[in-house]
Amino acid sequence: SAVISQKPSRDICQRGTSLTIQCQVDSQVTMMFWYRQQPGQSLTLIATANQGSEATYESGFVIDKFPISRPNLTFSTLTVSNMSPEDSSIYLCSVAPASGRGQETQYFGPGTRLLVL
Amino acid sequence: GENVEQHPSTLSVQEGDSAVIKCTYSDSASNYFPWYKQELGKGPQLIIDIRSNVGEKKDQRIAVTLNKTAKHFSLHITETQPEDSAVYFCAAEAGGFKTIFGAGTRLFVKA
Numbered sequence: 001s002a003v004i005s006q007k008p009s010r011d012i013c014q015r016g017t018s019l020t021i022q023c024q025v026d027s028q029v030t031m032m033f034w035y036r037q038q039p040g041q042s043l044t045l046i047a048t049a050n051q052g053s054e055a056t057y058e059s060g061f062v063i064d065k066f067p068i069s070r071p072n073l074t075f076s077t078l079t080v081s082n083m084s085p086e087d088s089s090i091y092l093c094s095v096a097p098a099s100g101r102g103q104e105t106q107y108f109g110p111g112t113r114l115l116v117l
Numbered sequence: 118g119e120n121v122e123q124h125p126s127t128l129s130v131q132e133g134d135s136a137v138i139k140c141t142y143s144d145s146a147s148n149y150f151p152w153y154k155q156e157l158g159k160g161p162q163l164i165i166d167i168r169s170n171v172g173e174k175k176d177q178r179i180a181v182t183l184n185k186t187a188k189h190f191s192l193h194i195t196e197t198q199p200e201d202s203a204v205y206f207c208a209a210e211a212g213g214f215k216t217i218f219g220a221g222t223r224l225f226v227k228a
Contacts, residue, residue, distance in 0.1 A: 001163075004160075021132070031214050041220075042206060042218045042219065042220045042221050043161070043206065043218045044225050045215060045216075048214065048215075092160055092161070096214060104210045104214055104215075104216060105145075105149075105151060105163065106151070106163075106216055107163060107165060108153075108160035108161045108162070109160050110159055110160045111160045113158075
C-alpha cells in the first residue's frame with residue numbers, strides 16, 4: 001500500500017474564489033486520481049493525473065474548472081476554480097502503485113472537506 | 118461503460134450477527150473487484166478484493182464471493198462488531214485503470 005496525505009484537510013471558502021488541494025505520496029506511483037464525493041454520495045472520478053502531461057478528464061469535468069498538476073511521481077494538485085456552493089464536497093486523491101490491467105488496486109488519501117459559502 | 122449497483126443502501130444488524138452487501142456489474146470484461154470501508158471523516162480504506170480467477174476470498178471475519186456468470190459479487194461480514202459501523206463501497210475495474218464505485222451501503226451495528 002501507500003501512505004497518502006492531503007492538504008488542507010478542510011476549508012471554508014467564499015464563492016468565486018479558488019482552492020488548491022495538494023496530494024503527497026510516500027513512494028513513487030504510476031497512477032494518481034482525483035475524485036469528488038458529494039455529501040452522502042459515492043465517489044465520482046474527476047480526472048487521472050498524468051505525470052509530465054495534461055490530465056485526462058472524465059465527462060462532466062473540464063480543465064478550466066479543475067486544473068490539475070502532476071510535476072513528479074509523488075505529488076499532485078487539484079484546483080477548484082471560481083467556486084460555487086455546488087462545489088461543496090469531499091475531494092479525494094487516490095493512487096494505484098502498480099500498472100497494467102488487473103493491477104488497479106487504489107489507495108485513498110484522507111480527503112479534503114470543502115464548504116463553499 | 119461499466120455500471121455498478123449496490124444493495125442495500127442501509128443495513129442495520131445486531132452485534133454478533135452477519136451482514137451481507139450485494140453488488141452487480143455490467144461489464145463482463147471486468148476482472149477486479151475491490152471493497153472499501155469509509156468511516157466518518159476519513160477516506161475509503163481497502164478492506165478486501167477479489168479477482169475473476171477466484172470465486173471466494175476470506176480474511177478473518179470478512180469474505181467476498183464472486184459469480185462471474187451472473188455478474189454478482191458480495192461482501193460478507195460475520196460476528197459484526199460496533200466498529201464495523203461505516204459506509205461500505207463495492208467497485209469494479211472498468212479498464213484504463215478506472216474503477217467504478219457502487220452507491221454505498223451504510224452499515225449500523227447495534228451493541
